[in-house]
Amino acid sequence: MVKVAIAGGSGQVAKEVIDALIAANKHDITVLSRNFPPTGVVPRVHWRKVNYNDKWDLVGALRGIHTLLSFIQLLSDPEQQAQKNLIDAAIDAEVRRFAPSEYGSAGTIHMPWWSGKQIIREYLRKVNEDKRVSKYTLFQPGLFLDYLASPYKTAKHVEPLDTVFDFQNCRTTLVDGHENAIMTMTSVADLAAVVARAVEHEGQRPEIGGVRGNRVTFSQIVQIGEKIRGRPFIIEKVKIEDLEGGVLNTSWTLRKRHKAVPEEQSATLVKVVSIGILLSSLKGAWDVTDDLNQLFSDYVFDKIEDFLTRVWSGKS
Template sequence: MVKIAVAGGSGQVGREVVDALVAAKKHEITILSRTDISVSDSTPGVIWRTVDYNDKSKLAEALHGIHTVLSFTQLLADPENTAQKNLIDAAVVAGVKRFAPSQWGSASTMDMPWWAGKDKITEYLKKVNENGRVLEYTLFQPGLFLEYLAAPYKTAKHLEPLNTMIDFQNRRAIVVDGYDSIMTCTTVQDLAAVIVRAVDLEGEWPVVGGISGNRVPISHILKVGEKVRGRPFTVEKVKVEDLENGILTTSWKLESSHPSVTGDQVEKMLKTVLIGTLLSSVKGAWDVSDEMNQLLPEFKFTQLEDFLTEAWRGKP
């Protein structure tokens, strides 16, 4: 048994991982939260601790005796990355062995400015270890959550639906003309299950922790979509040069956004996310590596066609 601290553990992905860790019944789990919500959450095996991410000494105190820190802190709400930098510093002071920063997505952030903080934190971790390893860390990267292809239907306990450039409900898609980009799609449940197993690994974590549930070209996703949805998808093509210039001439756009984006920023962010996802896909950002697959060869990932067949069974 080891002691695990989960920062941002009240968020969607964090809660999926916490549930899996609790179900494993192996470790003592502490959730670090800016607000005290322990009264409304009495999950057995979980300790809630209210922290101030601006107070490094108090953070170090909260991390005393902790073996592994998993961070799910919200990047958009902290453009200076203060919370994670202070969390890393506190982890070093407290003698934490392992740290997983808030990654949980693509292999690269190119053309995705809303995730720029990920690169800054990666550089910060490199700097912390530049004179010898002080803090073992890995960048967990599962690609696109497969559950998003079931939008608007919710297929996970905590992860809320988000629509993408492949819209199964309306049988349509937006693709980049001349490209058949590789996408890595992994269910959030598989991600959580891999994290549970990764915590138990005795060797050193790889710096990049790629988790490749399904590595497929977009054309394959569309082929599966047409099979499970019963008829061909309407496909609109956009050009790279238009996307590079911020031009989006499609008949439809994304409609659902992350809860951290509110007010008059929603429409602008949805356009930015769609353009960024399309551009980054043609540059290989969603072609995630498989380091964790290799370390866990016995683990069986949920297959894309099986998941989508079940998710869309009987749906109009």
């Protein structure tokens, strides 16, 4: 049995991972929370209220913990002080394994909403400069395949979000001349299953935990969409120079906002997200590694065409 602590356990992705850990029936799970346990607490999961600004409170909460998974919301803490305190406390409490709040792309270039990831990556390198004091893994699945099902919900906890691939209205935005930029797409269920496997894995885990469900080009995603939806996609192409200047010349944009984004910021951020995803893809930010695929070579990932066929079959 592995004693696992979950920081930020009320988040959508965290809940998916917690469910996978519970299903494994091999772990003692503790959720760290700023608040008292919510109603409807999941059986076999312990809750502990902590103060992320108090390192020693965190040390006490982490004593005896083997693996710490962080799902702390990045946007609410620009300097990432909560995660830094969590890392320091985990080291003092002799937590053996740590995973920071990642669960997305490999790179963060052109994606200011994920700048906190880079801050924490650099902090982890810094604390390990002289001696390896924190064994950590960056779980990186690319973009959730479930988002291509929007507006339909395909996971228990993760809500639908819009992307530059709009399967409902059969349209997409591509960067002119870069239609073959790479996008890694992994289902939420596959990420959760692989994280659960990694938690119970007794051997060495890679520092970069790439989880590659599907590695496809933007143009391949469009081709799959046209096949499944049974009609051509409307393709709007944008120029790099416009994107770099903060201009998105398209007839449509994203609508849904993540619940962590304040409503007054959503209109600005959805534009920033569209531009960021398009530009970052040109730098290879979404071409994640397959380190954990290799470690768990028997695991069968959901293929993009199979997944989307199940979602969109019979829908107009």
